[in-house]
Amino acid sequence: MTGHGMQAGTASRVNAANPTIRAIARHVSGEGCLFLVPRGDLEPGEALLVSVATFPAVRGVVRWVLEDRLGFAFRQVLPEGMEHALADQARAGAPVTLERC
Numbered sequence: 132m133t134g135h136g137m138q139a140g141t142a143s144r145v146n147a148a149n150p151t152i153r154a155i156a157r158h159v160s161g162e163g164c165l166f167l168v169p170r171g172d173l174e175p176g177e178a179l180l181v182s183v184a185t186f187p188a189v190r191g192v193v194r195w196v197l198e199d200r201l202g203f204a205f206r207q208v209l210p211e212g213m214e215h216a217l218a219d220q221a222r223a224g225a226p227v228t229l230e231r232c
Contacts, residue, residue, distance in 0.1 A: 150231040152179075156221040161214050163191065163204040164221075166229065170199055179203070182228040183220065186213045190232065
């Protein structure tokens with residue numbers, strides 16, 4: 132485990148050649164959340180898709196980046212139950228998938 136609770140090996144390296152990112156969500160709301168991510172080349176304004184369990188992927192945008200954390204705003208209303216599923220995964224320390232779009 133790292134200092135923020137991300138298990139070693141759960142995050143993929145963030146780079147242009149690998150558009151899929153494994154991240155741990157924190158402070159989840161219907162408007163957005165904080166993601167713990169591997170350090171890499173994500174920047175404010177970058178569009179990402181968030182995939183959680185069996186829910187359809189949801190678009191959002193990176194608002195800020197600070198070391199291994201980023202602020203993320205959802206660009207659409209979350210499907211019914213997705214906020215709770217994302218919060219449950221956050222409490223369990225289970226990663227979600229972020230994908231560049």
